[in-house]
Amino acid sequence: MIERRVSLSLPHRVFFTEGVFEPAHTLLRDVLCPAEAEAMRVRRVLVVLEKATATGQAGLEAAIRAWFAAQDGLLVLAALMVIPGGEPCKNDWPQVELLWTAINDAGIDRHSYVIAIGGGAILDLVGFAAATAHRGIRLVRMPSTTLSQGDGGVGVKNGVNHFGKKNWVGTFSVPFAVINDFSFLKSLPPADRRDGVIEAIKVALIRDAAFFREMESEAAALARLEPGILHRVIRRSAELHMQHICTGGDPFEFGSARPLDFGHWVAHKLEQLSAFRVSHGRAVAIGMAADLQYACLSGLLTTALRDRILQLIEGVGFVLWEEELLAILPDGQPALLRGLEEFREHLGGELCITLVTAPGEAREVHEMNDALVLQSLEWLRDRALSKAGASVPATLIQ
Ligand SMILES: NC(=O)c1ccc[n+]([C@@H]2O[C@H](COP(=O)([O-])OP(=O)(O)OC[C@H]3O[C@@H](n4cnc5c(N)ncnc54)[C@H](O)[C@@H]3O)[C@@H](O)[C@H]2O)c1
Ligand SMILES: [Zn+2]
The missing domain is CATH 1.20.1090.10 (Dehydroquinate synthase-like - alpha domain)
Structure with a gap:
């Protein structure tokens, strides 16, 4: 018998911000193109945006396109998809294949990124597709509900429902980064x-x-639901959930x-x-x-x-x-x-x-x-x- 240990130490990072796709905002750039990494490598990005978030945030889709267009050639928006979210998206297996197809068509490889923007359900769906394509593509989660910003979105799980059972198919996978943008919460019903x-x-x-x-x-x-205290509470909740994980x-x-x-x-x-x-x-x-x-x-x-x-x-x-x-x-x-x-x-x-x-x-x-x-x-x-x-x-x- 031969036994060895496989040891992994992965950073688990959650950023807190507002207006991540405003023209002068550099957080996403810093996350996707860290200075120490192979500086001249072109990074391709597939953005998957939840329809309800896109509808609630007037101009978000255009802002995402404009933000990427303003980057130099090292950061490329390969594709932007807008798909329906909420729990039904986790009951819809063809959505997984649709995402795999998009990942393939957009030329997303293991040096690229998938960015998922939406509630916890769509983050689970996109996270699963990203974790299984090429055995794992780097995933940046941008949760757009209070629940997913303080809890589900900062976890290390993904999955979809199968055989009528919740989260029956899925993986444990630490996201490359989580960006909690509080401005996304404005369109959520109280x-x-x-x-x-x-x-x-x-x-x-x-x-x-x-x-x-x-x-x-x-x-x-x-x-x-005053934003000041709500944001502080989400932040501490995310921190305590991460601490436990x-x-x-x-x-x-x-x-x-x-x-x-x-x-x-x-x-x-x-x-x-x-x-x-x-x-x-x-x-x-x-x-x-x-x-x-x-x-x-x-x-x-x-x-x-x-x-x-x-x-x-x-x-x-x-x-x-x-x-x-x-x-x-x-x-x-x-x-x-x-x-x-x-x-x-x-x-x-x-x-x-x-x-x-x-x-x-x-x-x-x-x-x-x-x-x-x-x-x-x-x-x-x-x-x-x-x-x-x-x-x-x-x-x-x-
Ligand atoms: N991966 C994990 O560790 C983990 C942990 C806990 C929960 N979860 C999963 O998270 C899911 C629940 O997530 P949730 O509570 O975020 O619900 P959700 O994703 O179903 O979103 C709730 C509703 O808000 C809408 N929505 C989302 N963002 C919006 C925005 N900014 N403006 C307007 N509408 C918006 C959605 O379309 C949906 O109708 C469940 O599927 C659960 O299993 C996962
Ligand atoms: Zn819960």
Whole structure:
């Protein structure tokens, strides 16, 4: 037997800026043509732009073309594609082949770049096509949603949905660079802009009590989605997510512990049960609330801390109830308990759920008590009922 180690040390860089394609902006140039690299090599670039981002940002497409046209011959825009994004693009395998064709037709090789501009879904699609063409083309991600700027876009994964399962095909691949341009967020509807804040609260709860307190003191401004605080929160969220990926010891997720998935097992099931009517951000807010109450019922979290955390989540504008949470499947099983089983399978058999014991402190549990899970959901329903003074059906037959 011969054994050697393959060691890799890859930089993982996220830049924060505004107006990256304004004529005098040099960040992208500096990233794509670093001074120390083979200076005279021509770099070809394929830009893939999400349609919603292009539509929302008047003149963006023209600005990209003009920005590249103003570069010297060493940086060449080989092609610019505008394609539809959102989750449907990850369910559309021909899009992958379309991107491979574009990469091939544009003469993109391993010294070239693919730049993806858009929400987390299109970044996953383009990232997968880039990672598999020529065994890996350098990818620059430019996330255009708060969620992808603070969370998904700064990760090291890509993928598309297959066999009806989310992210079934994909790779782990560290992007060449991520450029978070806050000016892209201006065209996002307010509800989508708010969604990214929940991943910041999530990562603060598991990692950073001071960040949690900062958001508490700025809750009113955050609720108004004021750019100053919103951008600070996205930046810190991105930093904490990257810190976990780069120093947590398991960047390619070989183990079962997924602290960044706090609140996500409920969220995934709720998104599915609502046929994606409930957005990921709202579903995560509700999933976190359910697991906070579960931690309370298990004696791991005080009611005072639970209420303090819920006050922040609701204070920034999240509503913590959806009827599907108490849905009953045709075989009589509560749908959320089925979701817990699915999450266990997703992790490879061993359940690993992150529970928060105080802001900035979390622990893993490997079993969940079904009765306490249901009690937590009923508690959320009763709380919503008393807040709204309206009637919410106790169960919903699918
Ligand atoms: N790779 C990872 O590590 C990772 C991590 C978390 C999530 N994800 C993935 O990210 C995806 C979710 O990403 P998301 O939350 O950004 O959602 P999204 O990509 O679906 O975008 C949300 C909506 O906003 C629109 N949009 C995007 N940018 C816009 C802009 N600037 N102006 C106006 N509209 C705009 C999109 O068309 C879409 O309708 C999921 O597929 C999820 O699986 C990946
Ligand atoms: Zn998430």
